[in-house]
Amino acid sequence: MIDKLDQVFVLLTHxxxxxxxxxxxxxxxxxxxxxxxxxxxxxxxxICVLLERKGLGRMQNRLGPNRVGPFGLxxxxxxGLKSLTKEDLVPLSADAAVHFLAxxxxxxxxxxxxxxxxxxxxxxxxxxxxxxxxYFAMGxxxxxxxxxxxxxxxxxxxLLGAMRAVAQMISYEVPLLMSSVAVVMxxxxxxxxxxxxxQNQYTWGLPHWYIFTPWGFAGFVMFATAATAETNRSPxxxxxxxxxxxxxxxxxxxxxxxxxxxxGEYVGMLSISGLGATLFLGGWSAPLxxxxxxxSWIWFFGKVMLSMCVFIWLRGTLPRLRQDxxxxxxWKFVLPFTMLNLFVAxxxxxxxxxxxxxxxxxxxxxxxxxxxxxxxxxxKHFGPRSYRYxx
Amino acid sequence: xxxxxxxxxxxxVAGALAAVLLKNTVHCALALTVAFAGIAxxxxxxxxxxxxxxxxxxYIGAVAILVVFAILLTRGSETPKDGVYSKFxxxxxxxxxxxxxxxxxxxxxSASALxxxxxxxxxxxxxxxxxxxxxxxxxxxxxLEIVALLLTAALIGAVIVAMHEKEEAK
Amino acid sequence: xxxxxxxxxxxxxxxxxxxxxxxxxxxxxxxxxxxxxMLNAANLNLIAFxxxxxxxxxxxxxxxxxxxxxxxxxxAAVGLGLVISIHRHAHTTDLDAMNRMKG
Numbered sequence: 001m002i003d004k005l006d007q008v009f010v011l012l013t014h015x016x017x018x019x020x021x022x023x024x025x026x027x028x029x030x031x032x033x034x035x036x037x038x039x040x041x042x043x044x045x046x047i048c049v050l051l052e053r054k055g056l057g058r059m060q061n062r063l064g065p066n067r068v069g070p071f072g073l074x075x076x077x078x079x080g081l082k083s084l085t086k087e088d089l090v091p092l093s094a095d096a097a098v099h100f101l102a103x104x105x106x107x108x109x110x111x112x113x114x115x116x117x118x119x120x121x122x123x124x125x126x127x128x129x130x131x132x133x134x135y136f137a138m139g140x141x142x143x144x145x146x147x148x149x150x151x152x153x154x155x156x157x158x159l160l161g162a163m164r165a166v167a168q169m170i171s172y173e174v175p176l177l178m179s180s181v182a183v184v185m186x187x188x189x190x191x192x193x194x195x196x197x198x199q200n201q202y203t204w205g206l207p208h209w210y211i212f213t214p215w216g217f218a219g220f221v222m223f224a225t226a227a228t229a230e231t232n233r234s235p236x237x238x239x240x241x242x243x244x245x246x247x248x249x250x251x252x253x254x255x256x257x258x259x260x261x262x263x264g265e266y267v268g269m270l271s272i273s274g275l276g277a278t279l280f281l282g283g284w285s286a287p288l289x290x291x292x293x294x295x296s297w298i299w300f301f302g303k304v305m306l307s308m309c310v311f312i313w314l315r316g317t318l319p320r321l322r323q324d325x326x327x328x329x330x331w332k333f334v335l336p337f338t339m340l341n342l343f344v345a346x347x348x349x350x351x352x353x354x355x356x357x358x359x360x361x362x363x364x365x366x367x368x369x370x371x372x373x374x375x376x377x378x379x380k381h382f383g384p385r386s387y388r389y390x391x
Numbered sequence: 392x393x394x395x396x397x398x399x400x401x402x403x404v405a406g407a408l409a410a411v412l413l414k415n416t417v418h419c420a421l422a423l424t425v426a427f428a429g430i431a432x433x434x435x436x437x438x439x440x441x442x443x444x445x446x447x448x449x450y451i452g453a454v455a456i457l458v459v460f461a462i463l464l465t466r467g468s469e470t471p472k473d474g475v476y477s478k479f480x481x482x483x484x485x486x487x488x489x490x491x492x493x494x495x496x497x498x499x500x501s502a503s504a505l506x507x508x509x510x511x512x513x514x515x516x517x518x519x520x521x522x523x524x525x526x527x528x529x530x531x532x533x534x535l536e537i538v539a540l541l542l543t544a545a546l547i548g549a550v551i552v553a554m555h556e557k558e559e560a561k
Numbered sequence: 562x563x564x565x566x567x568x569x570x571x572x573x574x575x576x577x578x579x580x581x582x583x584x585x586x587x588x589x590x591x592x593x594x595x596x597x598x599m600l601n602a603a604n605l606n607l608i609a610f611x612x613x614x615x616x617x618x619x620x621x622x623x624x625x626x627x628x629x630x631x632x633x634x635x636x637a638a639v640g641l642g643l644v645i646s647i648h649r650h651a652h653t654t655d656l657d658a659m660n661r662m663k664g
Contacts, residue, residue, distance in 0.1 A: 403571065420590075423594050423598070430601050464645050476587065483580075484581055484585060488577065491573055498566050498570055499570075516617035518620065542635050545636070546638070549642035
């Protein structure tokens with residue numbers, strides 16, 4: 001019974017597909033799985049939008065939206081209707097083709113990332129051998145759509161916002177990859193299914209999640225930082241900061257295209273939360289061995305929503321980083337720390353089981369963090385102000 | 392030669408043609424991205440998963456953005472007054488056509504001697520990433536280290552070449 | 562026509578298009594775009610021969626293509642840096658205007 005509940009979606013798919021002729025069945029399975037992704041994650045997007053507005057409101061000592069429906073629960077419906085019916089303005093001098101294609105490209109590429117996420121036991125759309133590489137390839141393509149949006153608007157603010165956003169995304173792409181490489185190194189495979197299965201073991205009732213190891217914890221913190229910067233969320237949201245750049249690279253977008261960007265951003269956040277959950281938090285595995293009877297997909301979505309709540313919490317709490325502070329942080333702290341994390345993960349692997357490896361790895365990481373944070377991030381001395389004009 | 396191959400190669404060739412024919416430089420760069428994507432899909436069709444994803448990650452995720460940044464930093468989005476083609480475009484076209492003719496003749500005339508002619512429907516080799524990793528660390532470790540040095544040199548070189556020179560007089 | 566011949570012809574066509582672009586356009590960046598297309602065509606050739614060749618388990622073609630991708634990325638970076646530097650000096654990227662050795 002418990003197994004049936006765990007695999008309920010897979011069994012449902014096979015039952016529905018059983019009615020079709022044999023030559024259509026493989027196609028039908030894929031179509032149903034894709035339709036499920038296209039329904040679930042935008043549904044989660046609607047929940048996240050509401051959660052964000054109510055959550056931010058509460059953190060800022062005010063109620064969020066509470067007029068549409070009981071406790072504002074129908075607010076996403078109102079937002080959707082609004083964005084569908086707003087007038088679609090395209091500036092006269094804008095490059096119409098690129099202006100149209102940019103949000104479409106973003107949404108397509110962001111949804112492709114879901115193909116390799118293991119949502120539950122045996123519930124991955126495509127079980128690729130190089131799944132993690134595919135995910136990062138799709139993530140790298142989102143930067144191009146940001147640039148397309150900013151450039152095609154023929155607007156100085158959009159272009160500046162797009163340049164900043166692309167520079168930020170490229171800078172934080174490398175720490176994102178490096179912190180995942182530590183996980184790949186220990187697991188021995190790029191396949192996300194293998195990574196989750198490697199974490200699905202229990203010692204004394206506690207799971208082998210990578211976040212509970214020293215290098216895994218450091219890696220998770222770096223991954224979360226880089227993920228926040230990749231999705232342009234506060235405190236790294238200078239490219240779309242309302243007080244600096246109007247709306248950054250989507251200044252000239254209105255109506256449904258803006259909704260597409262919004263959808264793309266939140267679906268990207270859900271996607272990267274899913275990846276973080278898969279790599280470090282054990283994916284669909286339960287936190288305690290005794291809780292193994294709860295269906296695997298509930299754990300996955302629970303971890304994803306927990307990560308979203310942390311994203312919202314960060315947005316409501318931390319002030320925004322300036323562009324040069326952001327880039328400084330990326331290249332001078334996060335990147336060297338993730339490289340050190342690789343060495344520590346390698347040392348962890350080769351020291352073999354025992355308490356020594358815990359002590360050595362933790363000590364090395366703590367000392368490195370203190371040294372790099374104190375020495376590397378020291379503020380420059382203030383001298384006479386120098387001006388540099390644009391050429 | 393099935394439909395998917397024709398579709399994907401059509402996409403790649405159309406992207407390449409657009410990349411060299413369009414007037415607006417940024418449009419050329421975006422068409423180049425389409426060509427890269429088409430080539431990545433061809434790699435995937437040939438069963439080279441790692442090369443295909445590496446192509447998307449490196450070319451679309453990095454080289455295309457580099458090209459676009461360079462276009463913006465050199466004000467390439469303004470169309471030049473004298474047109475976009477050089478003084479003697481026909482010579483270039485003739486040379487390119489000649490190269491294609493020679494290559495095409497070579498391919499078509501040696502069709503019987505090509506390795507794939509014997510068994511065109513042989514199954515694609517199953518290559519896992521672990522095989523690639525083992526190969527990189529055992530047989531190809533020297534090229535790997537040299538490419539690492541090369542990339543470091545290129546990184547430092549590109550930064551130095553493109554850096555603003557410090558102004559001496561204020 | 563075997564599948565391998567099909568892939569080789571597509572690669573030859575892409576190479577010719579890249580060469581035409583590199584030879585006929587004025588803007589230096591478009592020459593670099595043509596060069597990238599040529600490198601991609603060569604990579605396609607390598608992977609096609611790897612797939613249909615006698616020993617695909619030796620991974621030679623795939624390795625060659627991966628290293629070629631890395632080297633091409635490095636060359637694009639340096640080349641574009643050079644173009645930016647030239648633009649800063651001559652205030653143009655028009656190759657027909659840079660026809661004198663005097664700086």
